[in-house]
Amino acid sequence: MSADRAMDASGFADLVRRRRSVRAFLDRDVSRAQIEAILDIARHAPSGGNMQPWQVHVLGRRTIGDLRDAIFATVTERGHEEAGDYRYYPVEPLAPYTDRIRQAGHDLYAALGIGRRDVAARRAQKLKNFDFFGAPAGLLVTIDARLERGSWIDIGLFLNALSLAIVSEGLSCCLQASFSSHGDAVRKVLGLESDALVVCGVAIGHADESHPVNRQPLRRQTVAEFARFHP
Ligand SMILES: Cc1cc2nc3c(=O)[nH]c(=O)nc-3n(C[C@H](O)[C@H](O)[C@H](O)COP(=O)(O)O)c2cc1C
DSSP, X not given: OOHHHHHHHHXXXXXXXXXXXXXXXOXXXXXXXXXXXXXXXXXXXXXXXXXXXXXXXXXXXHHHHHHHHHHHHHHHHHOSOSXXXXXXXXXXXXXXXXXXXXXXXXXXXXXXXXXXXXXXXXXXXXXXXXXXXXOSEEEEEEEXXXXXXXXXXXXXXXXXXXXXXXXXXXXXXXXXXXXXGGHHHHHHHHTOOTTEEEEEEEEEEOBOTTSGGGOOOOOOOOHHHHOOOOO
């Protein structure tokens, strides 16, 4: 490998390692030019048959406020939708996955000093999702409901490219499947067709590095734990 290529590889590894979910942002704007630059990188993501099934909606502060109000109103009225536009998590406990979900929740609330029984504080923290955690910009990625499961892989690849592009621009993000529980509110506020399924939101902004919520342990399996080599 040439020296230049090796340098690129370590730059890439660094980018992947630096990305983490950020859930508190500084009150500092992100320009439209920055968002366009990020999307211009992410659009290079591959997709089966080059279908490029992603649709992206870019929300500024005013629309974020409108959407937050609409979602808060439905949560107050009906609570979170059970299934929403799709199910993300197993319905029944399934080891080891549900244990990991529980651990992630524990890490989040521990970082914030929120106790196990403090239902009100947990609920308030969960609701922050719908304000994009105070980020100045948010994306909502939708998919045509008529597409097959394979296209959801493509959306995942797109979201990964997008997350890394955001970090490469000196910004931070949090992917937010939580918006999929409120597809009707999203479609209403953004004026989308009924077959636009909400896959994921993305909060984008400048990380508030001093906020405890942004200092959580990285928990990942080792390669030996998740990979099997078949000679
Ligand atoms: C597709 C996807 C959807 C997610 N949705 C949410 C969400 O709705 N709210 C949230 O706070 N975190 C969400 N996360 C963040 C995960 O909790 C986080 O990626 C995981 O705990 C690992 O932490 P890290 O991103 O800091 O490495 C989501 C992550 C992914 C990949």
